[in-house]
Amino acid sequence: MKKLLCTIAAASVLAATPAFAHTGTGAHAAGFAHGLAHPLSGLDHLLAMVAVGVWSALAMPKRAWLAPAAFVAAMLAGALIAAAGVALPMLELGIVASVIALGVMIALRIDAGPVAGAALVAAFAVFHGNAHGLEAVGAMAGYMAGFTVATALLHVAGLALGSSLFRSKAASRIAGSAVAAAGLILMAT
Numbered sequence: 001m002k003k004l005l006c007t008i009a010a011a012s013v014l015a016a017t018p019a020f021a022h023t024g025t026g027a028h029a030a031g032f033a034h035g036l037a038h039p040l041s042g043l044d045h046l047l048a049m050v051a052v053g054v055w056s057a058l059a060m061p062k063r064a065w066l067a068p069a070a071f072v073a074a075m076l077a078g079a080l081i082a083a084a085g086v087a088l089p090m091l092e093l094g095i096v097a098s099v100i101a102l103g104v105m106i107a108l109r110i111d112a113g114p115v116a117g118a119a120l121v122a123a124f125a126v127f128h129g130n131a132h133g134l135e136a137v138g139a140m141a142g143y144m145a146g147f148t149v150a151t152a153l154l155h156v157a158g159l160a161l162g163s164s165l166f167r168s169k170a171a172s173r174i175a176g177s178a179v180a181a182a183g184l185i186l187m188a189t
């Protein structure tokens with residue numbers, strides 16, 4: 001099962017476009033299927049969501065579920081903020097900063113503790129959720145359900161990667177550095 005999840009995560013990373021996952025138009029974001037595809041459509045969301053799982057598995061293996069659960073809850077709150085017509089300031093910067101920060105957290109195996117770690121991840125998630133919500137047109141409930149499922153699956157893939165592939169400090173440093181570097185590249189584009 002772990003090999004399958006790792007393969008799915010790797011394939012998703014390779015299939016994602018290097019552009020940001022949100023266009024700001026909402027033209028193609030209605031219903032469950034579009035919501036399911038949204039987190040997979042851009043490297044920024046994909047990296048952050050997998051990285052949450054990887055970091056959780058590395059930093060707090062006994063409570064690895066806590067940060068992903070906080071991410072999902074806060075992401076939904078961010079989407080509801082968007083549904084109320086509020087776009088967060090510096091939205092793209094917040095998303096890219098989450099990718100960079102999560103990469104550094106993985107590389108250095110930063111253990112912020114379960115509560116602080118979950119709170120930090122939740123802060124990142126509000127930006128991701130707001131971006132998802134701003135894209136929605138029409139069937140918001142179905143769209144939110146779709147991106148919630150996709151996010152949870154990406155977190156599970158990250159948990160599997162973190163627990164099986166990154167047992168060594170060297171491997172986690174390389175992986176985290178790659179995620180952070182990708183975030184810096186996204187920031188520059």
